[in-house]
Amino acid sequence: xxxxxxxxxxxxxxxxxxxxxxxxxxxxxxxxxxxxxxxxxxxxxxxxxxxxxxxxxxxxxxxxxxxxxxxxxxxxxxxxxxxxxxxxxxxxxxxxxxxxxxxxxxxxxxxxxxxxxxxxxxxxxxxxxxxxxxxxxxxxxxxxxxxxxxxxxxxxxxxxxxxxxxxxxxxxxxxxxxxxxxxxxxxxxxxxxxxxxxxxxxxxxxxxxxxxxxxxxxxxxxxxxxxxxxxxxxxxxxxxxxxxxxxxxxxxxxxxxxxxxxxxxxxxxxxxxxxxxxxxxxxxxxxxxxxxxxxxxxxxxxxxxxxxxxxxxxxxxxxxxxxxxxxxxxxxxxxxxxxxxxxxxxxxxxxxxx
Amino acid sequence: xxxxxxxxxxxxxxxxxxxxxxxxxxxxxxxxxxxxxxxxxxxxxxxxxxxxxxxxxxxxxxxxxxxxxxxxxxxxxxxxxxxxxxxxxxxxxxxxxxxxxxxxxxxxxxxxxxxxxxxxxxxxxxxxxxxxxxxxxxxxxxxxxxxxxxxxxxxxxxxxxxxxxxxxxxxxxxxxxxxxxxxxxxxxxxxxxxxxxxxxxxxxxxxxxxxxxxxxxxxxxxxxxxxxxxxxxxxxxxxxxxxxxxxxxxxxxxxxxxxxxxxxxxxxxxxxxxxxxxxxxxxxxxxxxxxxxxxxxxxxxxxxxxxxxxxxxxxxxxxxxxxxxxxxxxxxxxxxxxxxx
Numbered sequence: 294x295x296x297x298x299x300x301x302x303x304x305x306x307x308x309x310x311x312x313x314x315x316x317x318x319x320x321x322x323x324x325x326x327x328x329x330x331x332x333x334x335x336x337x338x339x340x341x342x343x344x345x346x347x348x349x350x351x352x353x354x355x356x357x358x359x360x361x362x363x364x365x366x367x368x369x370x371x372x373x374x375x376x377x378x379x380x381x382x383x384x385x386x387x388x389x390x391x392x393x394x395x396x397x398x399x400x401x402x403x404x405x406x407x408x409x410x411x412x413x414x415x416x417x418x419x420x421x422x423x424x425x426x427x428x429x430x431x432x433x434x435x436x437x438x439x440x441x442x443x444x445x446x447x448x449x450x451x452x453x454x455x456x457x458x459x460x461x462x463x464x465x466x467x468x469x470x471x472x473x474x475x476x477x478x479x480x481x482x483x484x485x486x487x488x489x490x491x492x493x494x495x496x497x498x499x500x501x502x503x504x505x506x507x508x509x510x511x512x513x514x515x516x517x518x519x520x521x522x523x524x525x526x527x528x529x530x531x532x533x534x535x536x537x538x539x540x541x542x543x544x545x546x547x548x549x550x551x552x553x554x555x556x557x558x559x560x561x562x563x564x565x566x567x568x569x570x571x572x573x574x575x576x577x578x579x580x581x582x583x584x585x586x587x588x589x590x591x592x593x594x595x596x597x598x599x600x601x602x603x604x605x606x607x608x609x610x611x612x613x614x615x616x617x618x619x620x621x622x623x624x625x626x627x628x629x630x631x632x633x634x635x636x637x638x639x640x641x642x643x644x645x646x647x
Numbered sequence: 648x649x650x651x652x653x654x655x656x657x658x659x660x661x662x663x664x665x666x667x668x669x670x671x672x673x674x675x676x677x678x679x680x681x682x683x684x685x686x687x688x689x690x691x692x693x694x695x696x697x698x699x700x701x702x703x704x705x706x707x708x709x710x711x712x713x714x715x716x717x718x719x720x721x722x723x724x725x726x727x728x729x730x731x732x733x734x735x736x737x738x739x740x741x742x743x744x745x746x747x748x749x750x751x752x753x754x755x756x757x758x759x760x761x762x763x764x765x766x767x768x769x770x771x772x773x774x775x776x777x778x779x780x781x782x783x784x785x786x787x788x789x790x791x792x793x794x795x796x797x798x799x800x801x802x803x804x805x806x807x808x809x810x811x812x813x814x815x816x817x818x819x820x821x822x823x824x825x826x827x828x829x830x831x832x833x834x835x836x837x838x839x840x841x842x843x844x845x846x847x848x849x850x851x852x853x854x855x856x857x858x859x860x861x862x863x864x865x866x867x868x869x870x871x872x873x874x875x876x877x878x879x880x881x882x883x884x885x886x887x888x889x890x891x892x893x894x895x896x897x898x899x900x901x902x903x904x905x906x907x908x909x910x911x912x913x914x915x916x917x918x919x920x921x922x923x924x925x926x927x928x929x930x931x932x933x934x935x936x937x938x939x940x941x942x943x944x945x946x947x948x949x950x951x952x953x954x955x956x957x958x959x960x961x962x963x964x965x966x967x968x969x970x971x972x973x974x975x976x977x978x979x980x981x982x983x984x985x986x987x988x
Contacts, residue, residue, distance in 0.1 A: 343843035343844070343845065343846075344814070344843055454933045454934070454936075455692075455933075456933050457933065484691035484692055484870065484934070485870060485872070485911055485914050485915055486691060486910065486911065486914050486930035487691075487929075487933055488914070489915075489927035489929035490930075490931075492916075493926055493927055493929055496926070511844065512916075514873070514915070514916040514918060515916050517918055518921075518927060538921050541918060541921060542921075554848070555847065555848035556844060556873065557847070557848070557873030557874050557876065557877045558917075558918070559872045559873045559900065559912070559915055559917060560876055560900065561876040561879075561897055561900050562897065562901075565848065565851075565877055567849075567852070569845075569848070569849060569852075570845055572799070573816070574813065626918045627919060
């Protein structure tokens, strides 16, 4: 696998409040605060974290849909390294042909006054890439790949269910044959049966069209299915990145452990025993010193309060930002539940843990 | 009505008035809630689970109305049950029950709080109105309730405003408000859906505590089967306004019998087999609109076990597979007693 995107120390700080007439900002919300990532061609990288962790902002900053405050984004294309941050408006627009986005809400992301044919074909027209019958052929091809019929194309978006609208949104995002797609909570608003359809569709299209995904979601089970690697964000920073199985089954960061323990398992014979985080999430305007998670971490020591842990490679491909990663033995997903069978049927070690 | 049953729904029908045309939304559902139990109503959007939950307290919006059926509630053991359907929609009797004996919580906590008043005043108001307590008593009880739902520093939180609270804290405050009058039944409509996973776990823990420590009975409306497995005693799976399968949680997850239940359980991503990931079993098509209800069994266009000339013609009967497990599907004809047509 070759590298597609290299993100170095990217920051997005939003100014809030104003001091004085000309308005020096009173403070900054550090939504993304120094994130470095590499995304490999053809992979699906998951990005998880709770609301306010900065995952959506990071997804947009990577495309410069939100202008980063600092940092570097380098995109590898046809053997050349393109510095995304150095592009002017036209250069960036040209790059957006290769970098697209799919949003959560298929009800608000489609223009209600355009037919499905126009919605899907618009990017081709706007980029002057096709017209007439060539345009029509490409729209039909992409619509069919996304599971839509030709007769759907002359209807308007309101005539469709949430799942089909998401198919339309995906067809529109992929019509320019991008290489990199940011899926921002793309399946979160969908019903269970439809979520499975769309997850399967995204996986099929990835193979057919050679796509690389940045898959942002809060549903940890869906992320586990969709992603090759997963990054965990907390207060604007990445605390852990690892291949999916490693991250879920053998997490190294206490925050990841807490997330994994809180996934409700669809198995009534096992009672979940989540690790409860103490206190409230600190404000991203004024994050804690040292390790940002120390205020809620049950393993925190003095060094966590004082020095900032670097994101470092703990095992092959497993990155973690925790001073104590080597000493801690953390539990993964599925290790937190206890059997709900009556005590006389439970095995001795299960009894011991209740 | 059996003695340990608090709330019983019998053959409930709800219609949507669409420009004078009656569109069925809920079509003859039956369930009962026993003391100290959690019943989950599960289904995808449009299945009628939320409408059902709103109808229980006669809170349906104007365009929806109960056309037939009973909602029987027994306030205390030994008392005769009251049929809510027979009460006036906004009458004195039902208002006495709402919030008092049956409380409700919603997905979006901001909808149950005013931004202009402190959390303490809003919960205190409920207590003073319903329990005729003094201001000081109400305040003390509010602090106690906030503490019970795990809000840190409740003596300070009582004077804060809803916007000072995070989403998870608001959800907890809403639960505290619902508990203010010590109701015997709590109706929770997607109470954890908008929450982060760690906060969801905390809220589920609080609700489990209510059940275990206070013997609270709950009707839990959700689409999340993981949450169902973790909180429910009994589960009713709904599809297009009907309960297609009902039984104890262990039966529904371990021995599902309706093709829809089976497909739903197969469609959820599970953490047990990450190496075998990437293809989930999905259900083809989508839930039809209320205006295009399929004939016969409403699930037949999406069902892999579809039997032509039967499923698309006749409505399947409810079949009692055991004392506690019911399924509405022709596949199980002969496997149990047919309870109703």
